[in-house]
Amino acid sequence: MPRGKVYLIGAGPGDPKLITIKGKEAIERADTIVYDRLANPRLLRHMKPGAERIFVGKLPDKHILKQGEINQLLVDLALQGKVVARLKGGDPSVFGRVGEEAELLAEHEIPYEIIPGITSAIAVPVYAGIPITHRDYTSSFAVVTGHEYPNKTYSNVHWDHLAVGVGTLVFLMGVANIEAITERLIRHGRSPETPAAVVRMGTWMEQTTLVGTVETIAKQVREADLQSPAIIIVGEVVRMREKLAWFEKRPLFGRRILVTRAREQASELVLGIEELGGEAVEFPVIRCQTPTQPEAVHALDEALSRLPEYDWLLFTSVNGVEYFFRRLIETGRDIRSFHQAQIAAVGPKTADALRIRGLTTMALPAEFQQEGLLDALAPHVRPGQRVLIPAGDLARDVLPTRLREWGLGVTTVVAYENVLSTENGEEALDLLRGDAIQAVTFTSSSTVTNLLEALRRLGEERPELLLARTAIYCIGPLTAKTAEAAGLKVHRVAEQATVQSLLEAILHD
Secondary structure (H helix, E strand, C coil): CCCCEEEEEECECCCHHHCCHHHHHHHHHCCEEEECCCCCHHHHHHCCCCCEEEECCEECCEECCCHHHHHHHHHHHHHCCCEEEEEECECCCCCCCHHHHHHHHHHCCCCEEEECCCCHHHHHHHHCCCCCCECCCECCEEEEECCCCCCCCCCCCCHHHHHHHCCEEEEECCHHHHHHHHHHHHHCCCCCCCEEEEEECCCCCCCEEEEEECCCHHHHHHHHCCCCCEEEEECHHHHHHHHHCCHHHCCCCCCEEEECCCHHHHHHHHHHHHHCCCEEEECCCEEEECCCCHHHHHHHHHHHHCHHHCCEEEECCHHHHHHHHHHHHHCCCCHHHHCCCEEEECCHHHHHHHHCCCCCCCCCCCCCCHHHHHHHHCCCCCCCCEEEEEEECCCCCHHHHHHHHCCCEEEEEEEEEEEECCCCHHHHHHHHHCCCCCEEEECCHHHHHHHHHHHHHCCCCCHHHHHCCCEEEECCHHHHHHHHHCCCCEEEECCCCCHHHHHHHHHCC
16 A cells, blocks of 8 residues: 655644645645644635544643654554645644654655644734834844743753843743743843733634733733633733734624525625634535426526516526526526516625626615515516516515516526535534634524524524524524524614625624
């Protein structure tokens, strides 16, 4: 059996977007991912289907696997012919023991690559508004392990040189020993008044920063009960935090928001949340797909064959546009076959989906739902006209029912199906149970019912009670009505049925 290969990857300090392109590519091609607790689990979303994951997480006071066992695990997996991605928090060469892992791989002649990562020693201070060098304060810094035991008879750290010879000191893994660290710095000549900071969970939504001096910081840490993982920063550059702190000042900092929208439509909401400083947890409880029922496919194809007969094409969602044109192409139809039809869309995003296909719509309704579209259509439609509405299998029937009452001939076809999805559900459920999600967004009634059902399938008997601990935001009144009927307390409803308006509703608090 040919030998596999091992990628020893720096996963960065926590923010999953700080992974390098090369590191992401290695995750994507790996057969097995071996990761620890400091590697953000969201990086596992880059895994290829069917890849294996092995958690070897280390805690400050215990190890699931000892380092020697991890080293041997990498060898064993590679000898099985597997491509292995070993994810290590920060940079693997900065107190990451990558040398030990690579050494054993080399002894067994197993191919490997070391992919550097962004070290927490630099990234975490910057996320706290503290550059580790500054021309007005210092041009030198040192990164030091803070993990040496205080009662150790011999130290590998030359405290006499370190205390006064370097401008900025960054101690990793040192919060448990902070009293010993600060005492030694003072004893070896560092001024007790030197600014100092401790940053816990740097680059994560839980980032917490304490600022004091070398003399006071240990007491502040104990009083705040600040636990690892945390880093200690000592030096005049800490003074820059008051002016340069940016990460914690963004409007949605500290808020982890569940996005339930179908993955095909979620990107705008996800990007909006992250641009505002929040963290979007994607749990797409709806998956869209082409119709599976033969009668639905036949009805859609029949409508497409009669496109020249329609006076109106009405689209009530972006998905309706996407799947309508997908089937149009699959069946070899010509877009010019409905050149005589007027086109209307329920909202701006649906209109945009048509516009990129070279089609313009009549003026948009003031209210972006079926009732609003009816109000906009009323002055323009007349009895006897024929209307085609390509929609999803769960679409409301307000629009076709009212048009029929007005004397129009209406054909509704299923252009796509909405299917319940539990993808990424375990992660979302764990975060909800740990009160680590502060808000949930619903963009349709289907997202409400599907989230509740998905959580039940994942083992949560009373999901409405679990969601009672989070703020619920709905894109419109109909979605809010569904949520309330399901026993959820709606915190706020967007003024318009748009993603931007939903973001504004979240920002309002």
